[in-house]
Amino acid sequence: MSPSDHLILGISGASGARLGLRALALFAGSPDVERLHLVVSPRALLVAQTEIDAGISSASALVDSANLDAATRAKVVLHAESAVDAPISSGSFKTRGMAVLPCSSGTLAAIAHGTSRGLLQRAADVCLKERRRLVLGLRETPLSLVHAENIVRVTRAGGIVAPVVPAFYAAREVDELLDAYVLRVADLLDVRIDTADYRWTGGT
Numbered sequence: 001m002s003p004s005d006h007l008i009l010g011i012s013g014a015s016g017a018r019l020g021l022r023a024l025a026l027f028a029g030s031p032d033v034e035r036l037h038l039v040v041s042p043r044a045l046l047v048a049q050t051e052i053d054a055g056i057s058s059a060s061a062l063v064d065s066a067n068l069d070a071a072t073r074a075k076v077v078l079h080a081e082s083a084v085d086a087p088i089s090s091g092s093f094k095t096r097g098m099a100v101l102p103c104s105s106g107t108l109a110a111i112a113h114g115t116s117r118g119l120l121q122r123a124a125d126v127c128l129k130e131r132r133r134l135v136l137g138l139r140e141t142p143l144s145l146v147h148a149e150n151i152v153r154v155t156r157a158g159g160i161v162a163p164v165v166p167a168f169y170a171a172r173e174v175d176e177l178l179d180a181y182v183l184r185v186a187d188l189l190d191v192r193i194d195t196a197d198y199r200w201t202g203g204t
């Protein structure tokens, strides 16, 4: 297994738990990804309980709710948010990079300021310091000056802030919109996803 076959997915406590689950399924299903390292913030569970199912009481229950097939599930390595001794906490453990989907304004702020409180933030900090690809799917609107300045800080540090803006031209159903967005993030991470393609090919 090449080191770059490891990809990290963080799910933080912004609205959009279903987006996190679609990203989990699509990234883990990618032929480019041998291991998908998943970190779920405690607040993300709260959001998943609100948006998906009140019974989702743990990160592993959230993974179960994605209904992955056995081969895809076997590629997912779930890390506790408190496990700051996990491999992805160190730059010496090579990865392809990381996406945070959805990314809350709180997690954006933490990453922008390098606070590294918990594994999700630390793994993102490592990606920045190692100059690896970091994509933050910020889900907040409208934006305050604080948010805008944090976007600038992360961008200056080499991260990519890709606000969750639906590609309305690409889909009619919500899951199709989510998948189209994940595909854009996969392009940024140079990860292939073998699914329907949502690329704009021009008007009729």
Ligand SMILES: Cc1cc2nc3c(=O)[nH]c(=O)nc-3n(C[C@H](O)[C@H](O)[C@H](O)COP(=O)(O)O)c2cc1C
Residues within 6 Å of the ligand: 011, 012, 013, 014, 015, 016, 041, 042, 043, 044, 046, 047, 050, 103, 104, 105, 106, 107, 108, 139, 140
């Ligand atoms: C149902 C629900 C939806 C939320 N939606 C958002 C959101 O879209 N964007 C955001 O920045 N914060 C949102 N929040 C607030 C964050 O969950 C809160 O700031 C939290 O501390 C973020 O923690 P985390 O980034 O460590 O996951 C939401 C909270 C709840 C309970």
